[in-house]
Amino acid sequence: MEKKWWHDKVAYQIYPKSFLDTNGDGIGDLRGIISKLDYLKKLGIDIIWLSPIYKSPFVDQGYDIADYYAIAEEFGTMEEFDELLAEAKKRDMHIIMDLVINHCSDKHEWFQKALADPDGAFADYFYFRKGKNGNPPSNYRSYFGGSCWEKVPGTDKYYFHMFAKEQPDLNWENPKLRQELYKMINWWLEKGLSGFRIDAIINIKKDLNFPDFAPDGKDGLASCWKMVESVDGVGELLEDLKKSTFEKYDAFTVGEVFNMKPDELPEFIGETGHFSTIFDFSAHTLTDGEHGWYDAPKLEFAKWRAAIIQAQLETQKYGFKANIIENHDEPRGASRFLPSYAQTPDGIKMLGTISLLLRGIPFIYQGQEIGMRNAKWNSMEEFDDISTKDQYHTAREAGLSNQEALEVCSRMSRDNARTPMQWTSGENGGFTKGTPWLKVNPLFKDVNVEAQEQDPDSVLNYYRKLVALRKSDELKEVFTYGKFLPEYENVDGVMAFYRKDESKCILVAANFGKDAATIKLKSEIEKVWLSNRIDGTVDSEKDSLNLRSCEVVVLELENHK
Structure with a gap:
């Protein structure tokens, strides 16, 4: 195996909106991230992944991008971003950003031009199709619920969106669109970015006939991923993307890949794979419900162990996966993967040790290193996440009571990972002096960085030892390539x-x-x-x-x- 600069690195995901607010508006910002670089360096972090910080209406927390070349003013300025790059470089740390190129925001200039002229060139940057017999072009259900098709005002056409209606899918079959995306990616890499985490990338290949599938729900719709799984040819698009961008800069890329066909792993992460690595979601998918969160099965230790072992044995034949306990799209791992008796500092240290010493590239999500757990949610009004609200309605339609549906969302919501970082036991956990955009987990008084800094036996200090062990001169080789x-x-x-x-x-x-x-x-x-x-x-x-x-x-x- 050819050795790459990222093979022995440890990565850390920052969800900027919830990391640290320095101007009192209740939203985390770039200045907050810059101020904590030394904290991350002491933890042993080499690569920092930032969830989206681009200009956005924030319908889906920045995964709806209105301008790929601009920083959202909520987070700061491009000058502050350049400062972050420079300060990270001084500490021998790398910054990677989220790359969201399956879709953009409906406020993006391209989509606004497409709406203004549904028969013009920009309409072909998206999927505009005529309906069938007064209905949408096909019967797909979006990932967030409801039809994947939305009416184009004043026409007989619809546009396609696999996520929210405010997130129209980009037409990767259009070479002009691809060149625009490649130009943008290279612009960021020229700026000094070390790579990208690539969002929902398997979805870029569509069956342009958009055939109907057998309905799998009471709404008469079929899950849109069925179309994704039925179509071939995504590899050609991913190779074009790699050769036109990442390969030129020796960039580190980590793909968010679901619905991959069983024999495609070497194509994705082999010696000449599309990406440097992809996330291992094998343990997380064990609690996927057939129809939603409400019928999600309980985690069984034996199945969890078997899933990780199988993924490790399969992956080491070809390359590396990125190992996670949690991220911004999942509930907290300490609450999900540990039984109640193990949701203690010892249990959390145990789970972290297993994850960080597996073969692959470890990713730590903000707050994982202090053992943050799921919050207690008292009502649906406390949630912000678009997906959680959809899952609540799905559960209610399936016959669950209000309280039962709330409990399902409390257990599975992505907002569990998005509550503000817990820095101190003071006001708002030290996250903000203003009103936080999302409630602070009440556990902050007992679980916070400040208290754990003072305790040599804390989860935080254990994580520091654990990362240092993985990267130590004596063991780095066996933990990387063994x-x-x-x-x-x-x-x-x-x-x-x-x-x-x-x-x-x-x-x-x-x-x-x-x-x-x-x-x-x-x-x-x-x-x-x-x-x-x-x-x-x-x-x-x-x-x-x-x-x-x-x-x-x-x-x-x-x-x-």
């Missing part, structure tokens, strides 16, 4: 694996069970690298290891080849 080998899969509640190369054999073992567990070691312990016990010790005998509930250890074993 094989992943699962172990003790037959032991209930235990998630364990080796990271192994020619010179090192590292065992990572965690007990997610409620009771203590004992495992037989295959060789002798040479060194204890990390433990989430306060005294840093392990309970072992010559050939066995005893693990308390929620205990995790990182051990170097005699290397048996």
Whole structure:
């Protein structure tokens, strides 16, 4: 495998709106991010991914872009962005941005021109189609609910949107449109950006016939992803994108890819893949409901373990995936992946250790490093997220009571990850001196950076040790390029694996069970690298290891080849 500059890096996702507000308007800003670069450096972060900061009406929190060349004034100015790039570079850190190019905002100049002339050149930047027998062109349901087709005012045409109606899909079959996008991407890379996280990119390939599918809901519509899964040829578009942009700059790219066909993994992340990496969502999709959040199955540890192991074994044949516990589109991982008895500092450290020491590129989401959990939501009025509101209505239509639907949304809402970062135990968790755009999680008084800075045994200080261990001179090679080998899969509640190369054999073992567990070691312990016990010790005998509930250890074993 050709070694790349990003292989041994640790990344951190910032959701700018909720990170730190410095001007009192209740919205996080670039100045807040700049002020916390030293905090991130101390955590061991190399790559910072910023969720969208472009000019936007914020119908979908900035994933509806009105101007790809402008910074939203809510976040600051282009001069402040340039300062962020320069300050990050001084600290040997890289900035990557969100690239949202499946769709734009309905306020974008291109779409406004398309509406003004539905038969003109700009209409072909989108998908404008005539209806059928007084109905939309096809029966697709958007990701946010309702039809994917919206009437073009004053015409017999509709335009296509897989997300909100304010997010019209861009027509990637149009070479002029593609060149406009490539020019924009290269402009940012010339500016000094190190790469992009690429949003919803699998959706760019459409079946231009837009055939109907069998309805899968009471609304008579079919999920739009069925069309995505049925069509071939996205690879050609992605290769054109890579060769016209990312490849020229040795840029780091991480794709948000769902609905990938089983045999396509090497095409996406192999030696000459479309992207540097893609996120591993295998654990997250275990709680996808058939019809929505309301019928989402409960997480089972055995299935979670099996999903991660399968993804690791499959991926290491070809390249790297990006490993996450949570992001801005998911509820908090500590609340989702840990049973109630494990939603403690020890349990959170355990979950973090497993994630960060898997093979692949670790991504930490803001607040994960202090163990932020889901908030308590008292009413639907407290939510902001467009998807959460749609899921509430879906649950109610399925027969759930108001309280039951609220509980579903409280458990699964993306707003759980978007509550403001908890810096202190003071007003609004130290996020803002104004009124926060989204409520602060009430847990901030107990879970915050300031308190954890003072506690040597805190989740934050453990994460610092964990990241430092992964990047240490002694272990960087084995944690970056070493094989992943699962172990003790037959032991209930235990998630364990080796990271192994020619010179090192590292065992990572965690007990997610409620009771203590004992495992037989295959060789002798040479060194204890990390433990989430306060005294840093392990309970072992010559050939066995005893693990308390929620205990995790990182051990170097005699290397048996």
